[in-house]
Amino acid sequence: MPVILHRLLKGPRPLFRHLSGLQITDHSLHSRTVSTSATENPQNPEPQNTNLPLPRTRTRTPLQTQFETWTQNLKPGFTPADVDAAIRAQSDPDLALDIFRWIAQQRNYKHDSVTYLTVIKVLVVGRRYHQAETLIEEVIAGACDMSLPLYNSIIRFCCGRKFLFNRAFDVYKKMLKSEDCKPTLETYTLLFNSLLRRFNKLNVCYVYLHAVKSLTKQMKASGVIPDTFVLNMIIKAYAKCLEIDQAIRIFREMGLYGCEPNEYSYGYIVKGLLEKGRVEQGLGFYKEMREKGLVPSGSTFMVVICSLGMERRFEDAIGVVFDMLKNSMSPDLLTYKTVLEGMCQEGRGDEAFELLEKWKEKDGSMGDKNYKILLNGLHFVNRE
The missing domain is CATH 1.25.40 (Serine Threonine Protein Phosphatase 5, Tetratricopeptide repeat)
Known part of the structure; x- marks a missing residue:
């Protein structure tokens, strides 16, 4: 049952009584007529049966109307592109998910990576994280053929949720094994950034430095060329763990990838050297930085x-x-x-x-x- 239908059936204002065929049978009109006729004549001496159940009034809500409109507007033989447009048009994430779920039940139709990607994005923007996670698990389990944008979107979501940190690397490993969806620079940027957010304490950063080293080797082995942003994160990881010589090695390699060190590159090196007590060398990098016009x-x-x-x-x-x-x-x-x-x-x-x-x-x-x-x-x- 779609999320909105389930939620509203439990709430104080039920939205639908019947989902099948999207037809609503409202028997309350006759009850309202009887009730009104009995109360409009105050002179009526006949006693009323107070044990009769109260009439139940049912009216269409805006959500019901929107749901019916979008589902009825989808012509027979609709394609994933049509579904994608319908989902994108929804301002209510719950309604978008209802449409997505209803369409999945129609004969001769199957969602593809585009529709899954769209509905996941809509849910994340609408802060429906639990529903987004459910769809992500469906995708990982094989609900649709994977695409590179969908893989990266899933990794981005997992990296942004603390308790899904390990899940992001599970998805990354699936990408490594895939034929058509190998990790890209965007993939590595997301993963490095997620790792660096955990380098907040010296005794903890050593735990994650091993992951940074492994990820760096895998990135180079796969032929992905890092940019300045990714290289700066690697330099920062080494500098934070006071492995400053390794940080300097990466710093010196930046030119090999067509990257120019910026103020952050120099800043991580300078601070790492000074924290190691190598003041003269740190001052040298500081002066080099200033000579290039970079501001710390x-x-x-x-x-x-x-x-x-x-x-x-x-x-x-x-x-x-x-x-x-x-x-x-x-x-x-x-x-x-x-x-x-x-x-x-x-x-x-x-x-x-x-x-x-x-x-x-x-x-x-x-x-x-x-x-x-x-x-x-x-x-x-x-x-x-």
């Missing part, structure tokens, strides 16, 4: 500044702070403190106070509160 993210700027400050390389750190401010980005309080208070500890308190005033003028978002915190911190360190 705010987090990359601040990692560079703090790393240089902790190494007591204050001249380099100060230069990066001014570079950051020049690009309309502001260091956070900790970054400022690392440089300014570090300078005070090195006996350069007067320079630190002068720098604070200059940075306050250039940093409109510093605010009086942060300025006072920094100023009090400098006074406290200088008294020690």
Whole structure:
């Protein structure tokens, strides 16, 4: 039974009494006539039988009307293209699924990959995730011939649902075994992106790094040429796990695929090197990046500044702070403190106070509160 029919039959306003033939038999008109005639004459002395069942009034709802209209408009011998157009025209995802299910029951008709893909997209947009998952399982079980767009759509859906993460890779393995629907760059992009979303903790990322390595090998073996976005995700995975030499290797290979490193490519390398304590090498990549006119993210700027400050390389750190401010980005309080208070500890308190005033003028978002915190911190360190 279609979803809407089942839902509305259980609800307070039943939509259909009979599905077969889409004909509705309404016996309530006669009951309403009798009931009205009995109550219109208040002088009628005959007692009424109060044990009779109350008349049940049944009217057509907009959903019923739309369902009948679309199903009746499908001419005999309709094709999947006709069905696809009918499903796309529905603004109500439940109605679209009802039409899809009803049509599947008609003789000499079978849904194809196009109609399955369309109804799944309609359901996902309408947030009917459970119904979409049911259809996806039907497809995986062989309900229709597969197509590349349908495979990728299923993987996208599974990657977006936390508890279907493993299912996405099951579908990917089916693609590897298929003859006509091998994984594409889109497929690998979805899978890499899903893996990288789980690299939020250092002790967890090592678990998924093995999957990244395997997926990279399979992508290369299948002849799929990665783009900059995919290569950046691979670089990020290695850098997050502090396997920075492997990250640099991928970085150096980008030209082989016709890709040019961008600010994200450099940013992952710079942060990975600095987190490993390789400050000089990290600063080298930062300078190379800036020479190419690429602007780092705010987090990359601040990692560079703090790393240089902790190494007591204050001249380099100060230069990066001014570079950051020049690009309309502001260091956070900790970054400022690392440089300014570090300078005070090195006996350069007067320079630190002068720098604070200059940075306050250039940093409109510093605010009086942060300025006072920094100023009090400098006074406290200088008294020690």
